[in-house]
Amino acid sequence: MNASEIAYRRVVVKLGTSVLTSGSRSLDKAQMAELTRQMAHLMKAGVEVVLCTSGAIAAGREHLQHPQLPDTMASKQLLAAVGQSQLILAWSQLFGIYGFNVGQLLLTRADLHDRERYLNARDTLNALLAQGIVPIINENDAVATQEIKVGDNDNLSARAALLCDADLLILLTDQKGLFDADPRNNPDAKLIPEVANIDDSLRKLAGGSVSGLGTGGMATKLEAADIARRAGIEVVIASGQHPDVIKKLSCKEAVGTHFCAIEHPLESRKQWILAGPKPRGQLVLDEGAVNAVANKGRSLLSKGVVSVEGEFERGDTLELTDANGRVFARGLARYNAAAMQKIAGKHSDDIESLLGYDYGDAVVHRNDMVVL
Template identity: 80%
Template sequence: MNLSEIGYRRVVIKLGTSVLTSGSDRLDKAHMVELVRQMSSLMKAGVEVVLCTSGAIAAGREHLKFPTLQDTMANKQLLAAVGQSQLILAWSELFSLYGLHVGQLLLTRADLQDRERYLNARDSLNALLAQGIIPIINENDAVATAEIKVGDNDNLSARAALLCDASLLVLLTDQPGLFDADPRKNPDAKLISEVANIDDNLRKLAGGAVSGLGTGGMATKLEAADIARRAGVEVIIASGHHGNVIEKAVCKYDVGTHFFALKNPLESRKQWILAGPNTKGKLVLDEGAVNAVTLKGRSLLSKGIKGVVGIFQRGDTLAIVDSDGKMHAKGMVRYSSDDIKKIMGKHSDEFESILGHDYGDAVIHRNDMVVL
């Protein structure tokens, strides 16, 4: 394989628990060293590699000799706390065989929601890469609660790709890619080799987790692919046990399912809006406002708002939905939920007299909005 003609210079590799354990109940070190060999080859060929790894809880169970524990959040955090150190130790030892150093970044959604913390995480990633050190990213499961978790490493890896401005995201799993039917039930199911557009029909093809070892299935990989491709990042979903899969993906061989990046990627601020903050509420629009926002690139004005869902403050991120509840966009709002309830359906000339203040004509400006 000729690594001298690589089309990507910065890639994020996401490894699922099922890949790292080869479907067993413990880390498969033999397979891990083969994956490290491929990533090391890329580094030596001038490709910068970011590794997003699962497997902390599995590593914790193995290290503690598979204790019998109740299925509680505290026990999962216990296993993650023990396993995280074992997992990073394993990666450090394996990469050192090839003369490479690693650096660990443990993230939660809170690190991605706050713009300053988001930029700090980006600076840390870039600093590691500038020194030839492989950043190893995982969710900080030892302290994360349901409210601040990204929830799965597929979506975390997509956000990592945005953080470091990668050109390719490779999601390695126990499946060869995305199929046109469930291959576990339909022997005639065919692998979809290329995807130019992610629509509702494609989402219906994505099922849940297969192995029971990880938190992500094909559905979360599709979500991750959609986030990444909107930011101009190409995505490949492939089997982590396919021979030389990482090198083949980066050298643009025909492997797995390839998702093309959008031709007009989002600028940095909109990438953060898409990938970072959870939505704090919803604005329900009439048909005219939906068309203005989605088809004409307009800002959201108060006249087109029919309803307000949730309690939120100025600067929070909201979902923009139609009367059927379908989400069409995300955006940072300029008025609180209480304010919008008073001004929805009104003209912007009335804001000052109704509210006693005026933050501008737009409830959500188009520069603070991502159309989905």
């Protein structure tokens, strides 16, 4: 591979369970070896590679010879605890063939929710890359409860791409990309080669998981693509079975579905608001406030809040919706839920008299807000 042909300096590769198992009940070691070869050649050409891997639970089932277990969270955590060590061992051995060491990062939503832990994770990731070590990222399924799970490795890979300031996020799956209809039941479905904007009509095209082995379908890949592209990162959804797919994508060859990066990416703090904390509440806005926030770049004032939902504290992430329930922005609360209930619909000048204190006119400042 010629370094001059490569268009990117830092690439995140996400491998879904269906890719790693080739649709079977066990890890496909030959497929893993082939993908490792591609990533290693990319690294030898000077590109930094971060691997976001699924497959811990599948590896656990295989290692324990597919035991009959109850369908509970504890069973999944048991399988993940056993399988994670097998998975990282396999990747360590495969990358070792090419002289590369690997380092494991197991993350939960809590690591991304807290700003300090988010920055610590970013520092660790960058330190590994600086030493030529391959960061291998997975969700910490062995300890994660539903409340602290990111939920799928598509979204986790997008957050990893933000953490390390990647140029390209490659989402490899068992499909060739995003189609204009479901290719599983429509023979006339056509591949969409490029996407400039992710809207509601595009989201309707996204179906579920084909294999049933993983937690992510095309819908989660669209969510991941939207997060990454807002941070200025290009995204491609492609088939893990396509010959030399990683090499071709790194050289900007037309494979799969390419999502264009937004030209003016969000600054670091707003990337964290979008990718890190799970929203703890919701504010419903009147029409004037929606227009001011969405179209005029204004902060949200208390006067424009129609109703307040959820229990949240000052500094928590909130969703901002219109009267129809459409989420159009995210931002950090300047007041907790109890205070927000008291000042909703009231003029900013009345905040201090209503609460006995004030943190400023804006209930969500535009500097702490991402318009979607």
